[in-house]
Amino acid sequence: MRLRNIPGADEVVSSSLYCIQDAASHRGSWNTFLGNDHPIHLEIGMGKGRFLMDLAAANPDINYIGVERYTSVLLRAVQKMDELCLPNVHFLCEDAKNLPEIFGENEIARIYLNFSDPWPKDRHAKRRLTSHEFLDRYDQFLAPGGRLEFKSDNQELFTFSLEEIEASDRWKLDAFTRDLHHDPVLNEGNIMTEYEEKFSSMGNPICKLIASR
Numbered sequence: 001m002r003l004r005n006i007p008g009a010d011e012v013v014s015s016s017l018y019c020i021q022d023a024a025s026h027r028g029s030w031n032t033f034l035g036n037d038h039p040i041h042l043e044i045g046m047g048k049g050r051f052l053m054d055l056a057a058a059n060p061d062i063n064y065i066g067v068e069r070y071t072s073v074l075l076r077a078v079q080k081m082d083e084l085c086l087p088n089v090h091f092l093c094e095d096a097k098n099l100p101e102i103f104g105e106n107e108i109a110r111i112y113l114n115f116s117d118p119w120p121k122d123r124h125a126k127r128r129l130t131s132h133e134f135l136d137r138y139d140q141f142l143a144p145g146g147r148l149e150f151k152s153d154n155q156e157l158f159t160f161s162l163e164e165i166e167a168s169d170r171w172k173l174d175a176f177t178r179d180l181h182h183d184p185v186l187n188e189g190n191i192m193t194e195y196e197e198k199f200s201s202m203g204n205p206i207c208k209l210i211a212s213r
């Protein structure tokens with residue numbers, strides 16, 4: 001995603017009711033903070049957040065938290081939420097590597113990763129959100145029976161992600177496809193992200209995997 005510094009974005013994000021400040025103080029008590037016992041689903045690297053908001057509108061009994069590290073991107077999600085005012089959506093302006101300091105053991109029921117940055121250089125592999133370093137982080141807060149869903153049009157990143165899961169003694173692969181939009185089972189109920197619409201309209205097949213422990 002091309003990043004521009006947008007004047008005022010920091011202020012909007014830090015004063016928005018939808019953006020959780022001081023997130024680490026809720027570690028271990030997220031459901032109390034959210035005021036219900038509904039499951040909590042995360043989208044990590046949510047960008048402008050349309051996928052998360054579409055999911056939240058369709059599933060009012062699930063709490064959705066979108067994680068995005070740049071205020072200039074998160075700003076767009078906040079502006080959209082000012083129109084939609086969905087009670088089950090919150091945002092965190094955080095780097096995903098900090099999430100184990102924010103969520104306690106078993107607090108999260110599902111993790112979505114959509115069109116994560118590929119970090120193509122080998123020396124940057126540990127920055128990929130499906131690297132074993134990140135899988136170890138998710139393992140610290142994903143509930144038993146919880147799952148990870150990952151979509152990408154990047155074949156190299158997708159192959160890397162399959163290999164990281166297969167090499168793990170904690171994670172297992174439940175399903176995958178390299179052509180989601182022509183897979184009648186995995187595509188059922190699929191909600192497209194902004195990047196998914198862009199890349200599929202260019203003719204790129206969309207890959208998806210589901211993993212659990």
Ligand SMILES: C[S@@+](CC[C@H](N)C(=O)[O-])C[C@H]1O[C@@H](n2cnc3c(N)ncnc32)[C@H](O)[C@@H]1O
Pocket residue numbers: 001044045046047048049067068069070073094095096097113114115116117193194195196
């Ligand atoms: C390519 S965009 C995809 C956006 C959206 N998920 C979609 O599919 O339309 C990747 C997003 O992930 C965010 N991101 C990348 N690494 C991150 C990290 N370590 N922590 C939080 N956000 C991250 C980027 O800032 C960017 O907004």
